[in-house]
Amino acid sequence: MKSTSSPQTFLSQTRSSKTLLSKTLWPKTVQPRRLAIRRVACLLLCLTSGLALIQCESRSVRPNILLILADDLGYNDLGLSNDKFVTPNLTALAASGVRFTRHYTDAVCSTTRAGLLTGIDPAHLGFRPLRQGISSDVETMPKVLSRAGYSTYHIGKWHVGNATAGLSPTEAGFDDWYGYLTQWDLGGKKKWPTYRDPWLQSSDTKPSKVPGHLTDLVTDKTLEVIDELSAADEPWFINLWYYAPHGPLQPAPRFAEKYPDTGEGKYYATVEQLDQSIGRVVDHLRERGIADDTLIVFLSDNGGTNTYLDNNHPYVGHKGQFLEGGVRTPMIWRWPGQLEGGRLVDEVVSYLDLLPTLAAVSGAPPTENAIAGKNIWSAVQKGGPFPARTLFWESITGDSNAYSVLDRDGRFRLVSRDGVNRLFDVQDRNTANRNVSEAHPDVMSRLQNEYEAWHASGHEVPVDVTRVNESGATLVEGHAVQRTPGYAGFSFAIGVTPVVRGKDGIRSGVVVDDPPYWRLALTARGALQLDMLGERLNGPVLIAEKCSAIVVTSYFARSRRYPQNETGQIDMYVDGLRVATSTAAPPLQAPAQFDRLTRVGFDRQSAEPGSFEFTSPRFFNDYFSTSRAGKPKADDIELLSREVCSVPAAG
Template identity: 25%
Template sequence: MRSSHSRNSISILVLAVSIGMMLASHVSAQRPNFLVIIADDLGYSDVGCYGSEIATPNLDGLAAGGLKFTQFYNTARCWPTRSALLTGYYPQQIRRDGMPGAPSGFGGSGKRPAWAQTIADYLRPAGYRSYHSGKWHVDGKPTDNGFDLSDEATRSHGFFDSIKREDRDPDFYRTTATADHAIECLQQHAAEFADQPFFQYVAFHAPHFPLHALPEDIERYRDRYVDGWDALREERHKRQQALGITSAELSKLEEDVGPPYAFPDQIALLGPGEINRPLPWGKLTQQQQRFQATKMAIHAAMIDRMDQEIGRIVEQLRSMSAFEDTLILFLSDNGASAEMMVRGEGHDPSAAPGSAATYLCLGPGFSSAANTPFRRHKTWVHEGGISTPLIAHWPKRISARNELRWTIGHVIDIAPTILDFAGVEPASSSVPAMIGKSLAPVLLKGDVALNDEIWFYHEGNRALRQGDWKIVHGNVARDFPWGRSKAAANETDQAEWSLYDLSTDRAEQNDVASDHPEIVAAMQSRWLELRDQFLRDSASALLPSTD
């Protein structure tokens, strides 16, 4: 027979366990949900609340109910940005982008070290369910990196089902399919895991090339852009100034800067309406003007449809009573693209522009308009290639409504922000520390000094921002397709740098390097110092896992 002491001990233990479970349930209930939405090749000015004429009422509504960041950065390219966003590290630290002095096998095809976990990896032990919908473009599979469900919504190289499939689905459209999967994940979560918080990562392919859109969406913009990219840039810039988004002057078009990679044979397939330089609109033939205006109409239609699908996802959050306590973040993986090529299933010039049988790219003219007011495009580390909108919305915690944030931030800050709000500690001191910082004080309180410096490198293009000073060195064009050329990989560390004061010249129009050689020298030295640090960090990928 058990003693009363034993019975009391068991009773106390049962009570403690019960209380512990209740507390754990309470803590879980207090942990917010997270919805991160990333667009592909979206320009800084491509959303209505950042100066666009494109209809984006759902994103505009999120911004009106929350915050818009004016100085947020990505890495200038898709896969480095996605790796940085999901891990909190610069991609060069984790072997996901190239760098001078790096060993072979480094870069876009590199495998992350075991310690470079994703947000989903960190959140799983904390009781979160994680879902991925859309583009991945990170090493490994999503379901091997913390995500419970994943669907890339891929049927072809474009946005429609493959024209070569006998059982082709005429109703498939990738942007809609991505939203469908995200909604299905949320519906299943509400039905089966309502007692757990969630992390939903929605990575739209839009508006990345090929320019594919639904006919009814294209029709809304068909004649909107016949006045050309010069007029559109002026229009967007005036709207940005009225919104308070920027005080920067409008950058001058660089008529000698075309696509970052030369594919002249492929561009020739597109016909006489194509042009690979941002010449003044008046210098184009009528055929070229019509062709270019049609391409921009398709680009706009893709963004319009993405916004519609975001609205459906947000409505799902409302229907499951999760909208109020979900931190929603929206951004782009790089600036709008000047790339021009024909890939996938080729281009049929007789097919309707924007249809499955076509393969069109935006090109440098309207890409410059999409990146208003900044200079250059995706792959470059000038402001046009690395600046992104960032919209933050969270009714339960963000008290600000329709406010701007001028704090300098970077995609490496997304992971530590989410982990901070989830109450999850990042990796231990035995691995390189996340350079990214939590945006929590900026979201909850207001502008604060967060990032002392931000480092950039992609395919020979390099930059460093320290406060309002920015040094940048970038190639004008490269003749090599895909990946770094030998020349770019071994580019001299003594390359000429430009220096800009972004407090007065964020459009990077006035190089003051000759006026401040000591600042250039110090910042160049620091760029190299960080480069060496990241190489050391990445070398740990060759060591046994620290898990």
Template identity: 30%
Template sequence: MKRFSILLALTFVFGSRLAPTGSAAVPEKPNVVVILVDDMGFSDLGCYGSEIPTPNIDALADHGVRFTQFYNTARCSPTRASLLTGVYPHQAGMGHLDNIIHEGSKGTTGRLRDDVVTMAEVLHDAGYLTCMTGKWHLGQQHGTPPWERGFDRSLNSPSGGIYFRKQPYRTEVFLNGEKKQKDDPIFGQKWYSTDLWTDWGMKFIDEAREEKKPFFLYLAYCAPHFPLMAPADEIAKYRGNYRQNWAKLREARRQRQIELGIVDEAWPLSEIPEQVPNWDELSDDEKDRFDHMMAIYAAMLDRVDQNVGKLVAGLKERGELDNTIIFFMSDNGGNAESGPRGIYEGKNPGGANSRVFLGQSWATLNNTPFRSYKHFTHEGGISTPLIVSWPAGIPAARDGKLVKEPGHLVDVMATVVDVTGAKYPTEYDGHNIQPMEGVSLMPAIDGQKLHRTHPIYFEHEGNRALRRDKWKLVMKHQEPWELYDIDADRTEQRNLIDDEPDLAKELIADWEAWAKRADVGPWPGRSREAWGEEKKPKEQGKAKKPKEAPAA
């Protein structure tokens, strides 16, 4: 039974829970909001163990559910492709970033393939007004911008960045397909882009209400991706909070995670890599530098949280909150690019003319308690918080509950199709469409088990993984396969590959069959962006002119 068809029964059972908070009547179909943040680690939200206060996101979790084993693809463009299409990244043509094209490949084309449909295309055909704001990064330069892939309204950055109105790079955005300069009066005289994306998202929601349509909003925040930037008053709130040992901060986060039920006390905290310096051996100037970097990062997440609060309040004022299903997640694990020291350039780090990357040392905190980072398929690279809230569709008795069933981005499309009653096509615009790879998450949200017919698969830059039930097969590029019992050892400390040779052989064969089916080609070489591969940055000296920041 499709989810929307039982709303009437839910109304009878849960009464006041389903009463609209404003004047609008609850529509037959729920509104859909998908919020994606960029480069945020598993433990960076208060409700996942962080010391960074995120009260509005935590409130969303308190009135919904939190997943403890939800997975992304370890990288930006691949995650966005998988999230929006319901298939694995290579099947959508986005095996890497959208500026990477492998000649002759169907899996790394730099654009969304024609044999997939986006969530916007599916919901547009179901009568929704489809909207997006924020970071696209799915091949706009190669012919697949948002307005060509189902979005009726959009305000987007082609590939990310953009925090302040005045800064030396990424000077343009696109409003409903029309190129606009960032200083265009239509956006106002002073803004911070995290606020801009939310404000325009609400404008588009109002247009949907005027047209008496349910809405789909894909809100793709650029924060907290480098270059790290935040309003000065926000940064000041956190200055001095991080003049303390990152090892102790990791231990404190893990303890909170245990208390919250997010992690199992039996899982040991992963070791800090040897590249990360001993905090106690740093000079006072170095400690101040690291404190400032993490304060900027915390300020960016604080501002995201404020905007989630603004969005929720706006939905409530409009009478739309109760019948809006909201998903909140991150596109990959914490980002260790730029090495242990990160990058700290500019006269006013965190301001519009600065260039700050958080780096490996703090990324090790972001991903507590797991191993590794963005790019990689160990748990630190692919684990994301997932919060799902829907007052009219999730029983109040489930408020604040943890969902421990494993899930993946491919499941979001299946869930949205389930709850909206939309039709996922077999043919679209003259092309045969690949079937969805995921399953609806609604049984797990309701406290039941998910029934998958296939494992969950991963590949990025030659880093590979497969998750089947409690077993995880994983490989770092050009290194041997590893095997872990995730129920007993989710921090991946005890490699069982030699203890379970028959199982390992079976899982490896399964992964290889999937890779062939899903157009996963061979990775031609190790990325220089990988955390351990870049040369150690030079010591901070005279401020340099900021450079164009990488996209993802």
């Protein structure tokens, strides 16, 4: 790419061009209506994909899609397998559809939701399991379906990270939404979850207290939205994410009175209410005459908690664990006339498969994401063959590292936590819950190596880097949420060479400028100075005419419920040695700004960069700890430091 001598000139020219292009193509006075756009998109899709035009107009070919997600519903929590549960509607759904016995999700709410929407392993989006949300430039299920002419609506819980208004379902691509960003919003100012008179909001309203029971309110809204969207001449996608049976267990009185007033009794009642609510939705589709034109997908986001009963029998483990019980959940698909009713699928499938599969069903072009999910529609229709692949799970916090690998045959599961490894043969009921690592050391070694390669392939953020001068100054954009410090893990690496400029010597200047989050600079005496979210770290003087590998790494633990317990750890390394560290408690919370550029080598005020040369900047979505047991090899500070100065500047 051709460089320009002035970063400010380059930035100004780039923004002017983008503004002119936007005004030329879409002047505000001639903005087309959304429905017209979808019809044109559908026509183009048919013409370019070779589909007959009639298929774009036929609901039997392009179904409505209703995706129902339960929260913390365990593998053993349906009447299909446990007669203590009263779930006749889900039993009927399975009898007229396909039930999956080896469906895998992630181990907690937020990660599963991120992966479900994108088809990407959530750890590769920085969800391990904490993150603030998904960057707006990442493709999502509603964006893909919208391109195929679908109206899209999200209802219920969101919790795709610790979402703020700037990371709502709207930013993820939904046309409209109704519900709550996280369960902590349900109680209003109390910041505590509740089913009773919850605080809810929509895409164009602020949260307010709504009389009634949460499960009933969400179901009522779903019926209303079905009526609204079905009146239009286009298919729809409704993303219905219930909170049930997540705690606190507060079933409506009409269900609670059927069971003992115990934790176990309340759980049974909460699940029965969920089942009846799903039955109301299915009945409404039938009453409108569109049940046969609607693909229903039902699943749970992770294993049950095992708080009051053995939710995940016959498997050990629970929500938050990478054992079978924590990640193996119910899933049912129903589409009359397209899927054979009453069939069981015992092959391994993943929640990551939903995006590419629903894209194929809708006729949408494949997503541009580098996804882990597979299109399994043909296999589900025909009974196989299903794609063989290795599945991965990962959780990394400031001081702990856990992961799991399910091998491509679906037989062996490796579970590792802080360097302690166990192996399970999950195809054999007799050994599914017993450590068999001593009998299969070769399998242990192979799966460990596969994990290392998988982690290394996804922990670097794929940013767009544009070089703006010969010294290597750059503009960085893309994946803004992942390249933002202040929430979970964040790391940055760059090689900096101070250059003597004649009699002026080495001028002070900016290394990185990314307000309001962080700034890295060299002072007048040539020393490093890092400012990040209210914390300042002072580093050494860099050696002239020598490339120094600089690594900044941080981990911030946030809590919506207990902000006073928040902590932050920031470390700065030069050539593999830690030169400064800071612990902030509680750390500063910067305003969410995810439409910004990161400047390397200059800032918004300086017309000229300092006297440095730079290698290409690198961003990572995790924290590089030197003391964490069992950490991946790719997170080694010394290894990264050796690599940094060998990487040339962006071209």
